[in-house]
Amino acid sequence: MLKILMKSLKEHKKTSLITIFLSVIGAIFEIVIPLCMADLIDFGINNKNINDVIKYGTILLIIALLDLIIGMLSAHIGAKASTGFAANLRQDMYDNVQTFSFSNIDKFSTASIITRLTTDVTNVQNAYQMLIRIAIRVPIMIIFSIIVSFRINSKISLIFLIIIPILTILLIIIILKVHPIFQKVFRDYDNLNNVVQENLKGIRIVKSFNQENYETNKFKKISKYIYENFAKAERLLAFNSPLLQVL
Structure with a gap:
């Protein structure tokens, strides 16, 4: 089933890979931000060192802005990839319907075919967008969070x-x-x-x-x-x- 669906990606494979890459980078940034905040507090605020406050504050601001930009790009490119995938899938399904034999026509009702081409394709589109963004992002964040937390306090x-x-x-x-x-x-x-x-x-x-x-x-x-x-x-x-x- 997945192989059949992936055939409909066609020209949107590149944008899908870019979305996955941006999601990974965004996840890493979100893990780094708390570490920068910890350094800001430990080395800057606690030590009353204004230079470290400015240093880590600037780094934190830059990372936050980069994370925002990457998140926006990821959402934009991911939306293009998922909608393009859905358009190709819908067209492929419609083309396949044209090849139906009489037995297929008797088996699938018109209402069923309409549902497949509309509601089901939309659900697949939403699932694909979640897959290339959230499903990639969350496991990476969990893994990095565990690594960082063990580094801070293993117990x-x-x-x-x-x-x-x-x-x-x-x-x-x-x-x-x-x-x-x-x-x-x-x-x-x-x-x-x-x-x-x-x-x-x-x-x-x-x-x-x-x-x-x-x-x-x-x-x-x-x-x-x-x-x-x-x-x-x-x-x-x-x-x-x-x-x-x-x-």
């Missing part, structure tokens, strides 16, 4: 070795709970598109037999079902932030 840093496995297990549990819900939601998107398509195709018949209320209620029912499942999934995902804060 206190042992807490990391306890917290990280616990956090990983809890996040895996949340993912396992949420994944089936999202699968249901994506299937329901097909039903939603199908309801809309049927209503639009048969709008004259619906109006002729005064079935507007029936069609409206049918749409509300499936829409409410999607809302409830999405809300349930988001409530579970909302535990991510408190877990990270607490641990």
Whole structure:
């Protein structure tokens, strides 16, 4: 599956690699900033040495500005890479639909194909942008944070070795709970598109037999079902932030 998806990158491979590189540099800068602040306090403020205060303050300011610039560039280039990837993927999928045999056409409904080309591609686009930015950035920050914390105080840093496995297990549990819900939601998107398509195709018949209320209620029912499942999934995902804060 990944190999098939990666074929749609095409001309956006370069921008993706640049985004990954910038994300790595940004992560390193964010680790260096606290170290500079520590040196500023230890050598400058505590020793009442104005020269060191200016020195480390200037270094801190430069690194912060560079981190800001790199973050902006990473976001901009990453957005171009992900949207370009999504455009190529959508085109490749559409081209593939044109090659469908009659058995394929019978298997996949129009609503399902529309969902694949719109909602699913958008989800893949968002996931890809997170992959080349956050998914690269976070592990590097964790690794560097552990290294730096062991360098500062090895005993206190042992807490990391306890917290990280616990956090990983809890996040895996949340993912396992949420994944089936999202699968249901994506299937329901097909039903939603199908309801809309049927209503639009048969709008004259619906109006002729005064079935507007029936069609409206049918749409509300499936829409409410999607809302409830999405809300349930988001409530579970909302535990991510408190877990990270607490641990």
